[in-house]
Amino acid sequence: MDIFKKIGGLSPENERILLGSIKKKSFPPKTILQKKGKVSNKIYIVERGIVRTFYYKEGKDITYSIAAQNDFTGSMSSFFMQKPSNKIVETIEESVLWEFEYNRLQSLFEMNQELSRAGRLFANYGISVMEQRFDDMMFYSAKERYEMLLQNRPKVIQNVPLGMIASYLGITQETLSRIRK
Amino acid sequence: MDIFKKIGGLSPENERILLGSIKKKSFPPKTILQKKGKVSNKIYIVERGIVRTFYYKEGKDITYSIAAQNDFTGSMSSFFMQKPSNKIVETIEESVLWEFEYNRLQSLFEMNQELSRAGRLFANYGISVMEQRFDDMMFYSAKERYEMLLQNRPKVIQNVPLGMIASYLGITQETLSRIRK
DNA sequence: CGCCGAGTTGAACTGAATCAAGAAACGTGG
DNA sequence: CCACGTTTCTTGATTCAGTTCAACTCGGCG
Numbered sequence: 001m002d003i004f005k006k007i008g009g010l011s012p013e014n015e016r017i018l019l020g021s022i023k024k025k026s027f028p029p030k031t032i033l034q035k036k037g038k039v040s041n042k043i044y045i046v047e048r049g050i051v052r053t054f055y056y057k058e059g060k061d062i063t064y065s066i067a068a069q070n071d072f073t074g075s076m077s078s079f080f081m082q083k084p085s086n087k088i089v090e091t092i093e094e095s096v097l098w099e100f101e102y103n104r105l106q107s108l109f110e111m112n113q114e115l116s117r118a119g120r121l122f123a124n125y126g127i128s129v130m131e132q133r134f135d136d137m138m139f140y141s142a143k144e145r146y147e148m149l150l151q152n153r154p155k156v157i158q159n160v161p162l163g164m165i166a167s168y169l170g171i172t173q174e175t176l177s178r179i180r181k
Numbered sequence: 182m183d184i185f186k187k188i189g190g191l192s193p194e195n196e197r198i199l200l201g202s203i204k205k206k207s208f209p210p211k212t213i214l215q216k217k218g219k220v221s222n223k224i225y226i227v228e229r230g231i232v233r234t235f236y237y238k239e240g241k242d243i244t245y246s247i248a249a250q251n252d253f254t255g256s257m258s259s260f261f262m263q264k265p266s267n268k269i270v271e272t273i274e275e276s277v278l279w280e281f282e283y284n285r286l287q288s289l290f291e292m293n294q295e296l297s298r299a300g301r302l303f304a305n306y307g308i309s310v311m312e313q314r315f316d317d318m319m320f321y322s323a324k325e326r327y328e329m330l331l332q333n334r335p336k337v338i339q340n341v342p343l344g345m346i347a348s349y350l351g352i353t354q355e356t357l358s359r360i361r362k
Numbered sequence: 363c364g365c366c367g368a369g370t371t372g373a374a375c376t377g378a379a380t381c382a383a384g385a386a387a388c389g390t391g392g
Numbered sequence: 393c394c395a396c397g398t399t400t401c402t403t404g405a406t407t408c409a410g411t412t413c414a415a416c417t418c419g420g421c422g
Contacts (some may be wrong), residue, residue, distance in 0.1 A: 058322060064319070077312040080305035086316065109301070113294055116301060120290070123304030124261035130311040131258040135267065136241075137318070138243060138351070142378095145414055153403060170319065177379060323410090343369060349405055358370055 021108060023099045028092045034075045034089035040084055041102040043074030049095025050159055054167070055087045063168035066092075068155050073097075076126065092160060117150050142171045143179050195295050202289060204280045209270045215270035217258045220263055222283040224255030230276025235348075236268045244349035247273075249336050254278075257307065273341060308361055323352045324360050 010018065024047065027033070033051065034040050043065075044051065051073045053065040064087055067073035078085035079102060109116040136145060146169055150157055156164065166176040188234065191199065205228065214232065215221050225232065225248075232254045234246040237352055245268055248254035259266035260283060290297040301355070317326060325348055347357040 009194070055316075055320075064316075064318060071359060077309035082307045083309075103236060109298070113297075116294075120297060120301035120304055123301055123308060126308045127304060127311060128258035128262045128264075130308060130315065134311065134315060134318075135236075135245075137315075138245070161399085172379060173401075174380085174403085178378095181402090347384090352368080353411060355371085355412085359410095362370090 004116050010118055011114065014112065016116075017112065017141035018108065018115060018118075019124070021104050024096065024103075025097050025099050026030050027042060027094070029045045029091055029093050029137070031091045031094075032088065032094075033091065034078070034085055036086065036088050037084050038078075040075040040085050043072060043076065044097040045100075046071050046073060047096040050092040050156065050158070051095060051097070052091045052092050052164060053087050053091060054164075061164075061167065063164045066153075066156050066160060066164070066168060068153060072126075080123070092164075135147075138171070142175070145169050146176065146179055182187070195292070195293065195299075198293065199289070199296060199299075202285050202314075204282075205277065206280050207277050208275070210272055210276075212276075213269065214272065214278075215259070215266055217267060218265050219259075219270050221256040221259035221266050224253060224257065225278040226281075227252050227254060228277040228279060230278070231273040231301065231337065232270060232276055232278070233273050233341070233345060234268050234270045235345075239351050241347065242345075244345045247337050247341060247345070247349060248280060253307075261304070269323045272338055273345075289293050300341050323350045323356070326350050327357065327360055 011102065012045075017100070029050075033042070033044070034053075046067050046069055048069065051067045052063055053067075053073065053075065054061045054063045056062070074088050074089055075085035077083070082102070084128070105119075108121050136148070140148070146165075149169075162176055163173040166173045169176065171179075208230075208307075214223070214225070215234075217236070225310065227248050231248065232248045233244055234248075234256065235242045235244045237243070246254065256266035256268050257269055258264070259268075261282070264298055279332075286300075290300050317329070321329070327346075330346070343357055344354040347354045350357065
């Protein structure tokens with residue numbers, strides 16, 4: 001899987017071990033992968049489909065993240081810190097995901113030093129991704145961020161309802177509708 | 182140091198090793214700790230003083246983070262990913278910082294499995310902190326976030342110029358001035 | 363004493379939210 | 393395969409929060 005390249009490369013042997021301990025699963029649309037208030041014990045890589053993470057604010061739902069092919073998803077901080085999630089994770093369309101299970105991953109880390117190291121590098125990479133996201137949020141207008149989305153992730157634009165994208169960008173659906181003409 | 186409690190505890194022996202390989206340093210006000218465009222090879226914990234991280238946008242500077250006692254600071258993603266920083270890090274007042282040097286930290290991680298593990302847990306914690314920050318940004322208004330700052334970090338409010346706090350909250354200095362009466 | 367940086371205040375302006383209505387697309391069951 | 397209902401998207405009118413710009417206050421300090 002391409003994704004492991006990002007985190008600095010595993011030996012073929014350890015890549016095999018890691019791949020052997022994650023599961024590929026298929027989910028129908030609107031499957032809840034993570035409930036609010038529950039501790040997450042799974043995170044995912046998207047092979048196919050789209051997964052959205054969101055929370056409710058004053059009745060409306062606000063999109064926190066949208067994951068498509070090769071993206072990681074799930075309630076990361078709930079998973080890593082084993083604390084209750086404040087977000088809901090749900091498939092938007094029929095999706096095929098690689099599932100990482102918490103206890104299994106932990107025992108890999110305890111047993112295997114190279115995998116533990118990869119876990120550290122992966123988390124570092126995660127920090128960098130989040131910081132980038134934060135920077136984008138502060139630096140660019142909603143319009144610019146919409147154009148970046150259009151540029152970099154056309155599949156998301158095409159397959160996710162406008163309102164969900166709008167709240168992801170931090171604007172209303174009406175404003176996004178106006179932006180795009 | 183309290184901070185290590187957060188990351189799940191080291192053995193006394195390893196805590197000693199870690200403490201032995203970081204340096205306590207004092208910096209005058211307005212010292213640049215990190216330049217824009219340079220790869221960061223140091224991160225810090227604040228023992229005393231205040232350190233601000235910011236970038237320039239259309240001539241104005243925008244505060245990205247404000248670190249006071251016991252906070253981590255520095256250009257995290259530049260440090261962890263060893264890529265150029267898009268931000269500047271600067272002391273606001275005279276500050277005493279614990280300095281972590283990149284190569285030194287890496288060799289600790291390579292040599293010592295428990296420290297490498299702590300590094301992984303720390304990065305997980307970092308992801309959680311960033312996610313929380315992002316949640317706050319999406320969930321609360323500037324006014325509410327100002328009140329949280331006032332509640333949780335009065336020292337920052339008292340010692341940092343209003344304009345820097347305003348850009349941290351994502352509003353102008355004038356608006357913040359109005360909020361606070 | 364007068365300057366300078368920091369903070370406050372006022373007035374006009376602007377971009378986005380809200381409210382409301384209607385059009386288009388979608389899918390589900392008859 | 394059509395008809396109906398639901399969801400999604402668009403458009404318009406109004407309102408409102410926050411920005412901008414400009415002037416002014418305040419306190420410290422050479």
